[in-house]
Structures are given as structure tokens and as C-alpha cells.
Amino acid sequence: MxxxxxxxxxxxxxxxxxxxxxxxxxxxxxxxxxxFIYLCGNSLGLQPKVAKAVLGSQLDNWANYAVEGWFDGDQPWMFYHKELKKLMAPIVGAFPSEVCPMNTLTVNLHLLMVSFYQPKGKRFKIIMEGGAFPSDQYAIESQVKFHGFDPKEAILEVFPLEGEEILRTEDIIAKIEENGSEIALVLFGGINYYTGQWYDMEAITNAGHSIGAIVGWDLAHAAGNVPVKLHDWQVDFACWCSYKYQNSGPGGISGIFVHEKHFGNTELNRFAGWWGYQENKRFKMEKGFIPEAGADGWQISCTQVMPMALYHASLQLFEQAGxxxxxxxxxxxxxxxxxxxxxxxxxxxxxxxxxxxxxxxxxxxxxxxxxxxxxxxxxxxxxxxxxxxxxxxxxxxxxxxxxxxxxxxxxxxxxxxxxxxxxxxxxxx
Incomplete structure (x- = not known):
């Protein structure tokens, strides 16, 4: 053209x-x-006009049903997240069972690292892009400290070559291979917030797996923006916020992805909560955590209905757009x-x-x-x-x-x- x-x-x-x-x-x-000519959707997406009605319907449910809203009405809150899962999955290239709306982004990043950052012996390092968004830097720093390591030793950062602004995929892969025996986790942002560079997620994931590491992604700037195929690329885990390209409102609910290959792994650590307990026995209030199948088993607190309603409003527009x-x-x-x-x-x-x-x-x-x-x-x-x-x-x-x-x-x-x-x-x- x-x-x-x-x-x-x-x-x-x-x-x-x-x-x-x-x-x-x-x-x-x-x-x-x-x-305004609004060109800031990479920071906060615009409000869908339907958001007020969708949120209003849940406020009506609260007014009309009160506590019974968890089980009554057209969209019982107990199962509301399942409607979102069907719409979230195509956005990140996943099965509905592999995704779940919950919490906020950095909270989810911490929860997933509890499961997927498991340092053992000399394999204790995390590799990430230099100049990542501060939340990622702080979260990773605190996680390695929690495990008793010095961030200066445990965190490997990959920076652009001198005089360049963006990272070369071959340099990232070379750094992974160079330190392969010491890397426990490869954790990058899908798109760098500052430069706007979309990393070669498939190649980096393959490189991480080739040296025996777990690979996770922060998709804050990628989910809803670019086509990702988390399941097909064999990504181990990912999380994202929904208030940028997915228009769920300020501080909107986050989403997680856990590849189905990990569903049967009983050795994974996790910080458990009532809402992640197996659904059909949740109200028996029994001791001994048994996770619900799939990504839902990483939930901790009960469904955040109002933030999910705002996310739902935007996800329906994504569905209409194809x-x-x-x-x-x-x-x-x-x-x-x-x-x-x-x-x-x-x-x-x-x-x-x-x-x-x-x-x-x-x-x-x-x-x-x-x-x-x-x-x-x-x-x-x-x-x-x-x-x-x-x-x-x-x-x-x-x-x-x-x-x-x-x-x-x-x-x-x-x-x-x-x-x-x-x-x-x-x-x-």
C-alpha cells in the first residue's frame, strides 16, 4: 500500500x-x-459503553439476591469466572482450562513463581530482560531473597548491545545457553513496556526448555495486543493485566495461564486458598487442600465479581470482533x-x-x-x-x-x- x-x-x-x-x-x-485523540491504550484502555450495563446487572444481582447471588440468577457468582475463561482463552492461545481471571498482575506473578521458581543446587538463577517494568524487577528480586539468594548473583539480565535500543534474539538465547546449568527460570515480558519490542516468545521458550529451565511470561503489554500461542509454544505459565489492551478499567482483574502439562504435578508448591479447592467439595469445609483441576486450582480468594464484570464487558467486544x-x-x-x-x-x-x-x-x-x-x-x-x-x-x-x-x-x-x-x-x- x-x-x-x-x-x-x-x-x-x-x-x-x-x-x-x-x-x-x-x-x-x-x-x-x-x-481527545486517545493513543494511550497501552497504559489504560478506554471504557466500553456496555461496561456500565454489565456492571449494573451485577449490582442488580447484589440488590435482588444478596448472598444468594452466589447461586441464583442468570449468572451465579460461584461460576461467573467460567464465562470469562471461554473468552480469555482465544486471546492468549490457550484452552479454557488453562486460564483463570483472578487477583492483579504482580500478585499473580508472585503466586506463579511460588509454584514454578524452585531453585535446587546450583540451578537457582532467573534470567530476564534488562530494563523490565519495575514491578517485575521488584517481584523477582523479592522472590530470590525469599529463597535466601543474593539478587546480584541470582538474577541474570540481558541488555541490548552498546549503542542499540532493542534486544537481539540471538543474544538472549546465547545468554540462556551460556548459563544453562544454573538457570531455574526464564521470565521475560512478552513486550517490553519502554521500547515496545515484542520478543520472539516461541524461540526463547524453546531455548529455556532446552537447558532444563521453566519458562514464564508477563504479558501485560502483549495480551490483547498481539497473537500469542501459549499452549502450542509449551509456555509453562504466564500472567497479564487486563486494563491495557483489554479495557477492563483501572486496576482491572488479572489473568493467569498454566499449561495443562503441569495439571497432574503434585510436587508443585502453591499458596492455597479456599476458592482454589476442588469445586464440588468446597463447601464441606474439610482440611487438607485438594486443588480444583486446571488453572482454577491456583485461585485463592473468592471470585471478584465486579472487576470480572468490567472485564467481561470488553471480552464480549473481542468476541464480536473475531x-x-x-x-x-x-x-x-x-x-x-x-x-x-x-x-x-x-x-x-x-x-x-x-x-x-x-x-x-x-x-x-x-x-x-x-x-x-x-x-x-x-x-x-x-x-x-x-x-x-x-x-x-x-x-x-x-x-x-x-x-x-x-x-x-x-x-x-x-x-x-x-x-x-x-x-x-x-x-x-
Whole structure:
């Protein structure tokens, strides 16, 4: 496709977009009665219009049934999570039995590491990407300390080569192989929050397994954004938040994945709770934890009905859109157009003010572009917000923009380029 930097081209692309009507299913933030161009779904997704009704139906159940809502009504709370499991599974390439909505992301990361980080002898190290999101760094650091190890010895980080912004898959694999006999766990983020790099999850998983390690993934920036195949890739475990690309609201409920190959492993440690006990005997209140089959056996506390209702609202839109494949196709074209528009801004400025550090190859990125602003980045970002373009700022000099296929348009991207050019000229002149 020959891309064009004009409004007519953008409108033509939007008119041909089979997913264009989904934009009308979301609420956009406004200032002075003018909607923002919202390019921050990689941080917090927009509210689906149906969310209020779905949440309201559960509030009605609470009002009408009170405690009996656990067993009465059209959606008894006791089994509500099972409706979500069917919709979550296609998003991460899993069987419904392998996923479960529960808790929040870092809580789940800790719970899964209880089971899957089991250091023994000289095999006690965890390998991760350097510059991972702080929550992952803190969680991993505290886990190795809990087992009595020094984080400086127990944590191996892989950084880009000097002068480069992104990690090379061959360097990650080489680091895994170099330290193979000492690695207990390979734990990466599926997509790096800062650069937007989508790691080769299948290759890294295979490399981890080849040296006898467990492999897990934090899919905070990948789930609902890019097609992953957790089951087929033989990933051991994963977890994700649902409030970014999956639009479940601030602090929305998390999800976990545990591969079915681990379901029969009675040697796995886990922090147990009542809700993870086998369902058909749960109310007998007996001693001695016996886990429910599948990922449900990692639950601890009872179903979080209201957060799950908000997640359910968005998952139904994913189902209507055909889950990930149609969204991924649009995401690639939207993000390619954003890349083109950023380069057009540089051309119009007459110099490279903006450098995209997210990989150029679409197989190595999702919906996000991370853009270094070489001069006055924060002032320019603030200028974008003042002109109703809402992205995300990351110190020291990166603007993150993320066009979401469910609700962003080509016209959004075109207008963002025009505003960025105008703001840049104003700030730098």
C-alpha cells in the first residue's frame, strides 16, 4: 500500500475498515467538550459503553439476591469466572482450562513463581530482560531473597548491545545457553513496556526448555495486543493485566495461564486458598487442600465479581470482533501508518527530531511505537495533551503512542501528525 499524508487518504482507509463500527462502542475522554485523540491504550484502555450495563446487572444481582447471588440468577457468582475463561482463552492461545481471571498482575506473578521458581543446587538463577517494568524487577528480586539468594548473583539480565535500543534474539538465547546449568527460570515480558519490542516468545521458550529451565511470561503489554500461542509454544505459565489492551478499567482483574502439562504435578508448591479447592467439595469445609483441576486450582480468594464484570464487558467486544486475528491485521496497518506519519513530520521539519526505537519489523512489535524526542520532549508532549492528543511520556525522552484497533482510526493518526508538527515547530522555534 502506498501511504499518503493527507486527510482524504485517512478517511478512505477508515471507510474500508471492517472494524470501524467498534469505535462507537467506547467512551473517549474530553476536555472543554472536545474529544481527545486517545493513543494511550497501552497504559489504560478506554471504557466500553456496555461496561456500565454489565456492571449494573451485577449490582442488580447484589440488590435482588444478596448472598444468594452466589447461586441464583442468570449468572451465579460461584461460576461467573467460567464465562470469562471461554473468552480469555482465544486471546492468549490457550484452552479454557488453562486460564483463570483472578487477583492483579504482580500478585499473580508472585503466586506463579511460588509454584514454578524452585531453585535446587546450583540451578537457582532467573534470567530476564534488562530494563523490565519495575514491578517485575521488584517481584523477582523479592522472590530470590525469599529463597535466601543474593539478587546480584541470582538474577541474570540481558541488555541490548552498546549503542542499540532493542534486544537481539540471538543474544538472549546465547545468554540462556551460556548459563544453562544454573538457570531455574526464564521470565521475560512478552513486550517490553519502554521500547515496545515484542520478543520472539516461541524461540526463547524453546531455548529455556532446552537447558532444563521453566519458562514464564508477563504479558501485560502483549495480551490483547498481539497473537500469542501459549499452549502450542509449551509456555509453562504466564500472567497479564487486563486494563491495557483489554479495557477492563483501572486496576482491572488479572489473568493467569498454566499449561495443562503441569495439571497432574503434585510436587508443585502453591499458596492455597479456599476458592482454589476442588469445586464440588468446597463447601464441606474439610482440611487438607485438594486443588480444583486446571488453572482454577491456583485461585485463592473468592471470585471478584465486579472487576470480572468490567472485564467481561470488553471480552464480549473481542468476541464480536473475531478475537485477535482481525484486530492484529488492523493493528499492523495502523501502526505502519503512524510510523509513516512520524517520518513525514521529520521530513517537514527538515531534520530528525523523532527517532522510533520500536522495531521496524511488524513481527517484532505490537500496537505501540516508542519515539525519542531529541529536543524538548516533555514540552512537546505537554503541547500534544493541550491540543487533545493523549499519549504517554516516559523519562527521559520517550513519547509512547499506541493506536488501538478496536477504537482508533487512520484519521486519528493523520491528525496526530499534523498536531505534532505544529507543536514541534512552536516549541523549537
Amino acid at each position: 502506498n501511504l499518503e499524508n493527507n486527510l482524504a487518504f485517512a478517511k478512505t482507509q477508515d471507510e474500508a475498515d471492517e472494524l470501524k463500527d467498534f469505535r462507537n462502542q467506547f467512551l473517549f475522554p474530553k476536555h472543554n467538550n472536545k474529544e 478475537f485477535i486475528e482481525p484486530l492484529r491485521n488492523k493493528s499492523i496497518t495502523l501502526t505502519n501508518y503512524l510510523e509513516f506519519i512520524i517520518n513525514e513530520v521529520n521530513i517537514n521539519l527538515g531534520f530528525e527530531q523523532y527517532k522510533i526505537i520500536t522495531p521496524k519489523d511488524v513481527k517484532d512489535r505490537g500496537a505501540q511505537l516508542s519515539i525519542i524526542a531529541k529536543e524538548q520532549g516533555k514540552l512537546i508532549f505537554d503541547g500534544l495533551v493541550e491540543n487533545h492528543v493523549l499519549g504517554d511520556w516516559r523519562e527521559p525522552d520517550v513519547i509512547r503512542l499506541s493506536p488501538i484497533p478496536l477504537y482508533n482510526s487512520f484519521e486519528d493518526i493523520y491528525k496526530t501528525g499534523q498536531i505534532l508538527l505544529e507543536v514541534t515547530r512552536k516549541v523549537l522555534n
